[in-house]
Amino acid sequence: MSAQKSKAVFLKNYPKGMPEAGDFDTREIELAAPGEGEMLLRTVWMSVDPYMRGRMRPEVKSYIPPFSLDAPLEGGAVSEVVESNVAGFAPGDYVVDFSGGWKEYYLSKGERTQKVDPNLAPLSAYLGVLGMPGMTAWAGVTQILKPKEGETMFVSGAAGAVGSVVCQLGKAKGCRVIASAGSKAKCDWLEKEAGVDVALNYKDYKDARELTKALAAAAPKGVDCYFENVGGMHLEAALNCIGFGGRIALCGMIAVYNEQEPVPGPPNLVNLIGRGVMARGFIVSEFMDKAMEFAAEVAPLLAQGKIKFQESVYDGLDKAPDAFIGLFKGENMGKAVIRVGPDRLS
Amino acid sequence: MSAQKSKAVFLKNYPKGMPEAGDFDTREIELAAPGEGEMLLRTVWMSVDPYMRGRMRPEVKSYIPPFSLDAPLEGGAVSEVVESNVAGFAPGDYVVDFSGGWKEYYLSKGERTQKVDPNLAPLSAYLGVLGMPGMTAWAGVTQILKPKEGETMFVSGAAGAVGSVVCQLGKAKGCRVIASAGSKAKCDWLEKEAGVDVALNYKDYKDARELTKALAAAAPKGVDCYFENVGGMHLEAALNCIGFGGRIALCGMIAVYNEQEPVPGPPNLVNLIGRGVMARGFIVSEFMDKAMEFAAEVAPLLAQGKIKFQESVYDGLDKAPDAFIGLFKGENMGKAVIRVGPDRLS
Numbered sequence: 201m202s203a204q205k206s207k208a209v210f211l212k213n214y215p216k217g218m219p220e221a222g223d224f225d226t227r228e229i230e231l232a233a234p235g236e237g238e239m240l241l242r243t244v245w246m247s248v249d250p251y252m253r254g255r256m257r258p259e260v261k262s263y264i265p266p267f268s269l270d271a272p273l274e275g276g277a278v279s280e281v282v283e284s285n286v287a288g289f290a291p292g293d294y295v296v297d298f299s300g301g302w303k304e305y306y307l308s309k310g311e312r313t314q315k316v317d318p319n320l321a322p323l324s325a326y327l328g329v330l331g332m333p334g335m336t337a338w339a340g341v342t343q344i345l346k347p348k349e350g351e352t353m354f355v356s357g358a359a360g361a362v363g364s365v366v367c368q369l370g371k372a373k374g375c376r377v378i379a380s381a382g383s384k385a386k387c388d389w390l391e392k393e394a395g396v397d398v399a400l401n402y403k404d405y406k407d408a409r410e411l412t413k414a415l416a417a418a419a420p421k422g423v424d425c426y427f428e429n430v431g432g433m434h435l436e437a438a439l440n441c442i443g444f445g446g447r448i449a450l451c452g453m454i455a456v457y458n459e460q461e462p463v464p465g466p467p468n469l470v471n472l473i474g475r476g477v478m479a480r481g482f483i484v485s486e487f488m489d490k491a492m493e494f495a496a497e498v499a500p501l502l503a504q505g506k507i508k509f510q511e512s513v514y515d516g517l518d519k520a521p522d523a524f525i526g527l528f529k530g531e532n533m534g535k536a537v538i539r540v541g542p543d544r545l546s
Numbered sequence: 547m548s549a550q551k552s553k554a555v556f557l558k559n560y561p562k563g564m565p566e567a568g569d570f571d572t573r574e575i576e577l578a579a580p581g582e583g584e585m586l587l588r589t590v591w592m593s594v595d596p597y598m599r600g601r602m603r604p605e606v607k608s609y610i611p612p613f614s615l616d617a618p619l620e621g622g623a624v625s626e627v628v629e630s631n632v633a634g635f636a637p638g639d640y641v642v643d644f645s646g647g648w649k650e651y652y653l654s655k656g657e658r659t660q661k662v663d664p665n666l667a668p669l670s671a672y673l674g675v676l677g678m679p680g681m682t683a684w685a686g687v688t689q690i691l692k693p694k695e696g697e698t699m700f701v702s703g704a705a706g707a708v709g710s711v712v713c714q715l716g717k718a719k720g721c722r723v724i725a726s727a728g729s730k731a732k733c734d735w736l737e738k739e740a741g742v743d744v745a746l747n748y749k750d751y752k753d754a755r756e757l758t759k760a761l762a763a764a765a766p767k768g769v770d771c772y773f774e775n776v777g778g779m780h781l782e783a784a785l786n787c788i789g790f791g792g793r794i795a796l797c798g799m800i801a802v803y804n805e806q807e808p809v810p811g812p813p814n815l816v817n818l819i820g821r822g823v824m825a826r827g828f829i830v831s832e833f834m835d836k837a838m839e840f841a842a843e844v845a846p847l848l849a850q851g852k853i854k855f856q857e858s859v860y861d862g863l864d865k866a867p868d869a870f871i872g873l874f875k876g877e878n879m880g881k882a883v884i885r886v887g888p889d890r891l892s
Contacts, residue, residue: 254820262820263790263820263821263822431815431816435815444609450815450818450819451819452819453815453816453819456816462813462814463813464810464811464812464813465810465811465812465813465814465815466810466811467808467809467810467811468808468811469777469781469796469799469811470777470799470802471827472796472825472826472827473796473797473798473799473827473828473829474600474608474609474827474829475609475827476609476826476827476828476829476832477826477827478824478825478826478827479818479824479825479826480818480822480823480824480825481817481818481819481820481821481822481823481824482819482822483819483820483822486822
């Protein structure tokens with residue numbers, strides 16, 4: 201096969217504050233034919249996730265290197281194998297690949313690549329509930345929070361790709377679940393579809409004091425488990441309501457990712473001491489050796505309809521920057537995915 | 547025996563900000579003769595500890611109730627049994643009692659009372675290295691931080707009753723130990739007597755940025771374990787230097803105990819996420835079932851001279867408020883203890 205042309209999204213410059221369309225640049229690139237040990241993949245679905253904002257801050261030391269300005273962006277994608285010189289992968293196979301995304305075609309060595317079954321679930325689900333966000337939710341709940349039946353769980357960013365799975369795992373484990381999200385539509389979905397006990401629209405509360413009052417009313421016995429996606433006033437309210445022996449899984453702090461000046465932490469960290477609370481930050485990659493356990497627990501819940509999910513679908517690679525920016529504006533319901541190409545080329 | 551008169555220190559009002567001598571009031575009280583199941587104790591040594599400041603904030607929900615303004619203050623004490631109607635306690639026995647302190651004589655039901663051996667260690671040590679502060683240090687190190695040989699440990703408030711034991715347990719476990727304290731004399735003691743690798747006088751650093759630089763230089767491989775006694779810029783610097791998989795034992799935040807306005811938390815809590823850090827607040831009472839394990843580990847280290855300790859001794863019950871206020875002004879070296887009476891009445 202001759203060289204393959206592909207549209208690809210580059211970062212033009214590192215965003216200052218909230219990312220804007222002008223920070224991105226779509227270019228055409230040309231890929232060499234796959235060499236020995238390489239395969240050519242065609243992106244079907246790509247993912248945008250909040251952690252990518254961290255890769256746009258070259259000054260911050262993190263667990264993954266920052267994006268380069270001289271190469272296409274990358275991320276999780278469900279892709280079709282077009283041509284393969286990698287053992288175990290054949291044309292027509294579908295894979296999840298973490299060096300994919302943000303381009304129509306790319307070369308992969310198959311190193312962080314897993315085959316997925318298109319008959320088990322819609323392909324895009326491998327970027328959400330059956331993918332990295334679902335695994336993140338599962339790891340935070342089962343490896344960190346370890347909720348017991350009858351306990352109260354509070355989840356911020358609850359309508360998102362991670363939070364929505366956290367809520368439903370909490371319910372499956374017999375918890376009272378209090379969810380926070382940023383619109384009435386999200387709260388309705390959480391209460392009616394995801395089955396949480398109370399959904400709080402945080403935009404109804406102007407500060408941590410008001411949110412604390414609402415949370416305390418919804419969690420009269422205190423919060424045993426808090427799953428943190430947001431930071432800011434959510435963390436402060438959770439620390440006000442956390443009970444003795446409480447656990448906090450720190451997954452994200454989307455409220456502060458776009459701030460250019462340091463944002464002070466909550467003034468009530470001292471509650472961690474008096475109440476004997478454990479707070480644990482984590483990145484899903486730490487728990488990757490438990491991926492089979494995750495699939496074994498979540499896939500049946502999904503099949504039984506005990507875990508529901510929503511997607512915000514963006515059509516076409518050109519929409520990827522909008523989808524990404526939407527993460528920080530609360531514009532997406534559930535998992536944001538971009539359909540880059542059809543399931544099969546006709 | 548007839549009714550026993552006793553001087554006792556009362557709280558006149560809840561302190562606003564830094565406690566002052568005028569917040570306390572010494573009165574004479576009269577104790578009834580001990581009834582069935584009670585004993586009369588005479589205080590020999592009493593303890594002042596930072597946690598007591600929390601009991602002077604009636605508006606804050608905590609693990610122990612606030613002090614009442616209508617009764618003597620209370621705390622840990624080493625006392626002599628004068629008269630006993632409690633099985634297992636006889637006149638002349640020495641005990642550690644947590645409803646003691648702040649008075650010359652008091653009645654006890656023996657419920658939180660343990661006999662101590664005056665031949666094993668000086669009596670005051672049961673308020674320090676062999677008492678609640680030593681147990682706190684041991685619990686934070688062995689039950690939360692779980693340091694491995696060759697790891698780096700950072701300890702704030704390192705010259706205090708808890709911190710100094712933490713440092714020496716860290717050394718006994720083969721760690722590189724970086725200590726922070728508030729004077730040259732304290733740093734000298736830490737380096738020369740307690741054997742820490744580097745002692746930082748935090749007063750040499752005007753903000754978290756400067757302290758971070760000094761800590762990073764002292765901990766070139768990053769901080770694996772952080773024992774928190776102070777809060778404020780210490781926590782921020784520790785979060786800047788903490789390594790992947792780091793652990794934080796949150797024991798105290800003395801820097802904020804006397805603030806009347808909420809003090810914002812550090813702006814870099816997000817580091818907990820990217821670096822997979824566990825932070826655990828605790829109160830020693832949670833680990834009381836391990837008191838024998840503590841004694842079995844620490845008493846031999848003390849006997850072998852591998853744990854050294856210092857005391858700031860105040861003479862006379864009238865000095866108790868000064869000793870307490872000194873905790874927050876950094877005036878004490880090691881454990882602050884008040885000699886309320888002689889070992890034996892002659």
